[in-house]
Amino acid sequence: MTDTKNAQTLYDRLWSDHVVARGQQGRDLLYIDRHILHEVSTPQSFELLRENHLEVRRPETQLAVPDHAVPTRDRGAGIREELARRQVALLEANCRAFGIEYIPLTDERQGIVHVIAPEQGFTIPGITIVCGDSHTATHGAFGALAFGIGASECGTQMATQCLWQTRAKTMRVTFTGALPAHVTTKDMILALIGRIGASGGSGYALEFAGEAVRAASMEARMTLCNMAIEAGSRVGLVAPDDTTIAYLDGRPRAPQGRSWDQAVAHWRTLRSDDEAFEREVEIDAAALAPQVTYGTSPDQVIGVDETVPEASRHTMDYMGLNVGQPLAGLPVDYAFIGSCTNSRIEDLRAAAALIRGRTVAPGVTAMVVPGSTMVKRQAEAEGLDKLFTAAGFEWHEAGCSLCVAMNGDRVPEGKRSISTSNRNFEGRQGAGARTHLASPAMVCAAALAGRIVDVRKEHVS
Amino acid sequence: MTAVRTVSGKAVSLPLDDIDTDVIFPARYLLHTEKKGLGRFAFHDRPEIVAAFEAAGHPQILVAGANFGCGSSREHAVWALAGLGLRAVIAPSFGEIFRGNCANNAVIAAAVDARHIGGLHAAAAAGGEIAVDLEAQEVRADTLAVPFAIPAGDREMLLEGWNTTTRLLALHGEAIAHFENRQRAERPWLWNKDETTP
Numbered sequence: 001m002t003d004t005k006n007a008q009t010l011y012d013r014l015w016s017d018h019v020v021a022r023g024q025q026g027r028d029l030l031y032i033d034r035h036i037l038h039e040v041s042t043p044q045s046f047e048l049l050r051e052n053h054l055e056v057r058r059p060e061t062q063l064a065v066p067d068h069a070v071p072t073r074d075r076g077a078g079i080r081e082e083l084a085r086r087q088v089a090l091l092e093a094n095c096r097a098f099g100i101e102y103i104p105l106t107d108e109r110q111g112i113v114h115v116i117a118p119e120q121g122f123t124i125p126g127i128t129i130v131c132g133d134s135h136t137a138t139h140g141a142f143g144a145l146a147f148g149i150g151a152s153e154c155g156t157q158m159a160t161q162c163l164w165q166t167r168a169k170t171m172r173v174t175f176t177g178a179l180p181a182h183v184t185t186k187d188m189i190l191a192l193i194g195r196i197g198a199s200g201g202s203g204y205a206l207e208f209a210g211e212a213v214r215a216a217s218m219e220a221r222m223t224l225c226n227m228a229i230e231a232g233s234r235v236g237l238v239a240p241d242d243t244t245i246a247y248l249d250g251r252p253r254a255p256q257g258r259s260w261d262q263a264v265a266h267w268r269t270l271r272s273d274d275e276a277f278e279r280e281v282e283i284d285a286a287a288l289a290p291q292v293t294y295g296t297s298p299d300q301v302i303g304v305d306e307t308v309p310e311a312s313r314h315t316m317d318y319m320g321l322n323v324g325q326p327l328a329g330l331p332v333d334y335a336f337i338g339s340c341t342n343s344r345i346e347d348l349r350a351a352a353a354l355i356r357g358r359t360v361a362p363g364v365t366a367m368v369v370p371g372s373t374m375v376k377r378q379a380e381a382e383g384l385d386k387l388f389t390a391a392g393f394e395w396h397e398a399g400c401s402l403c404v405a406m407n408g409d410r411v412p413e414g415k416r417s418i419s420t421s422n423r424n425f426e427g428r429q430g431a432g433a434r435t436h437l438a439s440p441a442m443v444c445a446a447a448l449a450g451r452i453v454d455v456r457k458e459h460v461s
Numbered sequence: 462m463t464a465v466r467t468v469s470g471k472a473v474s475l476p477l478d479d480i481d482t483d484v485i486f487p488a489r490y491l492l493h494t495e496k497k498g499l500g501r502f503a504f505h506d507r508p509e510i511v512a513a514f515e516a517a518g519h520p521q522i523l524v525a526g527a528n529f530g531c532g533s534s535r536e537h538a539v540w541a542l543a544g545l546g547l548r549a550v551i552a553p554s555f556g557e558i559f560r561g562n563c564a565n566n567a568v569i570a571a572a573v574d575a576r577h578i579g580g581l582h583a584a585a586a587a588g589g590e591i592a593v594d595l596e597a598q599e600v601r602a603d604t605l606a607v608p609f610a611i612p613a614g615d616r617e618m619l620l621e622g623w624n625t626t627t628r629l630l631a632l633h634g635e636a637i638a639h640f641e642n643r644q645r646a647e648r649p650w651l652w653n654k655d656e657t658t659p
Contacts, residue, residue, distance in 0.1 A: 021633050027614045043495075044494070150558060152562065160629050162633070198528060199479075199554060232531065
């Protein structure tokens with residue numbers, strides 16, 4: 001577990017620390033410390049265990065919560081949609097059968113997997129952590145080797161606590177300078193995806209560095225790492241520092257007492273050597289404008305002050321846009337603040353701060369879906385819910401909601417949505433829905449104006 | 462899993478880049494908890510793609526564009542393609558999670574150099590047979606013979622038809638136990654005090 005080789009990246013150190021057996025051509029058997037489960041990607045994983053008469057090797061390392069299929073309103077009535085109700089019940093039954101802790105819908109710890117695991121201190125630096133969900137890179141914000149896997153791999157992990165993985169190359173993305181007002185880590189990651197493309201990170205593990213990353217809170221770092229997969233990379237990392245350690249101190253599942261001191265001493269060693277990266281990308285954070293996507297792939301993104309560039313006829317028709325058209329001024333029908341990308345307390349604060357007594361524009365459906373019940377309660381304690389509802393926003397229970405549109409929340413065909421989520425794919429927010437990805441402040445500003453606006457120009461002191 | 466050596470048969474051409482798993486398997490059908498019978502949801506919101514599959518007459522091979530299967534980790538995308546009868550996908554590149562999911566479901570994800578994909582699209586569109594030879598790591602169509610890349614571990618697993626999970630335990634059970642004992646000593650905060658070492 002000690003590696004004395006020179007010039008290593010954080011990724012290399014995390015990898016070496018978890019190799020159980022060496023394979024061929026860069027493929028190693030990795031020990032996987034923790035696994036988060038949700039209702040959508042695990043029914044078939046438990047079937048794999050049953051078919052092979054296998055047990056869960058270390059139930060203590062597993063944590064399950066329903067998030068994708070759950071309703072985010074009228075929860076007192078339970079889940080009305082039959083398939084969703086059965087799917088959530090199946091997760092609970094499987095967890096009971098295999099001895100895994102299950103957080104029920106009614107528990108204040110419930111929420112989106114990638115929000116609740118850090119919140120509970122289940123995610124800590126230095127570990128390997130997986131989930132049957134491509135946005136698992138979120139947890140890389142803590143300096144954990146975190147990546148999304150398929151349902152079969154979820155079953156393999158539960159039975160063996162291991163997965164065969166091919167070692168990636170490493171790319172450091174340095175964000176120099178300080179972010180301007182109203183520009184966020186969401187804009188940083190969208191700008192990166194625009195720069196390197198939707199498969200530009202394929203085969204690489206990304207590490208984010210530079211002044212703008214060091215200055216970012218854990219919530220903001222999670223937003224940054226969350227969308228690594230939209231650049232084609234399964235892994236997005238930030239080296240742990242004082243910000244990381246302060247966030248975790250006292251979390252329910254974080255190490256306590258003497259264990260905490262031992263853990264922190266190890267976490268302080270988790271960093272990269274400058275010369276170890278195979279590829280370097282540098283982006284001037286100080287020069288970034290708020291970013292908005294115009295197409296159906298997350299790399300189709302521009303600054304809000306730019307005009308729509310060339311794209312395929314199919315994409316332009318789907319999005320109802322013309323080449324050369326400015327995005328600013330485009331009317332919107334839906335505004336969504338939520339998802340594992342942007343549903344944490346800071347995201348809600350940033351959006352609420354823009355309201356200043358105004359109301360959602362006529363004809364716009366605006367909704368806020370907190371990432372967890374704990375985020376929801378925190379927001380309510382701060383009075384944010386009242387600001388939102390007084391302005392005409394819907395205030396929901398925690399879940400994935402309109403990011404994946406499989407729980408009944410849906411954007412109708414042909415309607416235009418501005419969304420803090422992570423994917424503008426065709427049909428992602430509902431069949432025929434037109435999605436523009438942006439930051440929470442940009443989404444809130446658009447909801448109030450009824451059209452896409454430059455949040456920097458909205459600011460009135 | 463059944464062993465796969467060569468897949469040959471009719472192919473369908475889908476010459477678009479960045480086809481994501483939401484296009485392959487729309488999210489609203491993720492409420493289904495089974496693997497079988499999901500072919501009916503494949504490309505559900507893209508009738509022109511469904512029509513291309515029908516026109517190709519039950520193809521076993523899909524010739525696709527770059528970054529095929531990007532996005533969501535949903536294995537349903539592979540189950541749905543397999544449900545349509547597909548046993549191999551040929552593309553210049555794949556979403557990484559999708560590629561791994563293919564290997565776990567006896568589907569060959571064959572990555573060919575981008576300059577060869579045009580010829581394969583043409584062959585598929587012309588209705589000819591394509592062969593994906595996993596042993597030789599070669600795609601053949603008419604006069605074309607094109608090498609393809611696949612991770613060595615995936616190739617071996619497909620050729621042998623191994624069960625990843627039981628094989629892993631049988632071959633590496635001791636190494637896993639050894640790792641766990643060492644980690645418990647060196648990183649004790651990762652273990653509950655009352656947890657028994659497996």
